[in-house]
Amino acid sequence: MMEFRMKDGGFFTELPYGRLEVSGDENYGFRPYQLLVSSLAVCSGGILRNILEKMRLDVHDIQITTNAERNKEKANRIEKVSLHFKITGTGLRKDKLERVMELTKKNCAMVQSVEGSIEVSETFEIIEV
Incomplete structure (x- = not known):
């Protein structure tokens, strides 16, 4: 299971390797x-x-x-x-x-x-x- 939390401009999740930040805008995370x-x-x-x-x-x-x-x-x-x-x-x-x-x-x-x-x-x- 992965849990995503809202942040400015997108969402993030914490994974064993590190934080994954995702956004439709490249300025805030991976698209x-x-x-x-x-x-x-x-x-x-x-x-x-x-x-x-x-x-x-x-x-x-x-x-x-x-x-x-x-x-x-x-x-x-x-x-x-x-x-x-x-x-x-x-x-x-x-x-x-x-x-x-x-x-x-x-x-x-x-x-x-x-x-x-x-x-x-x-x-x-x-x-x-």
């Missing part, structure tokens, strides 16, 4: 759409990282770039989120990473939670070191 997109990206990134570690692949870094498409006609709702993963490592193969990306999408709770409501596309590139 709700930023948190939604972050949840999709970081959940996917965490699952991707776990799978790569279990496969014992030599990965040095993962960077995730996001883009959210919103529909101004319908309450500015998010309709599509693109996640692009830059995977830096040694000896990484495209065919193996394509399968890993399928597993990532299938096992990410946040992506599965929005399935049917928000289109989530995932692409990747390999940066060889």
Whole structure:
């Protein structure tokens, strides 16, 4: 359970890691759409990282770039989120990473939670070191 309390310009909650401040105005906290997109990206990134570690692949870094498409006609709702993963490592193969990306999408709770409501596309590139 999370409990949110009102503050100037928004709401906040206290969590084990710290205080989370949320507002529709960036001057007072994280915007709700930023948190939604972050949840999709970081959940996917965490699952991707776990799978790569279990496969014992030599990965040095993962960077995730996001883009959210919103529909101004319908309450500015998010309709599509693109996640692009830059995977830096040694000896990484495209065919193996394509399968890993399928597993990532299938096992990410946040992506599965929005399935049917928000289109989530995932692409990747390999940066060889």
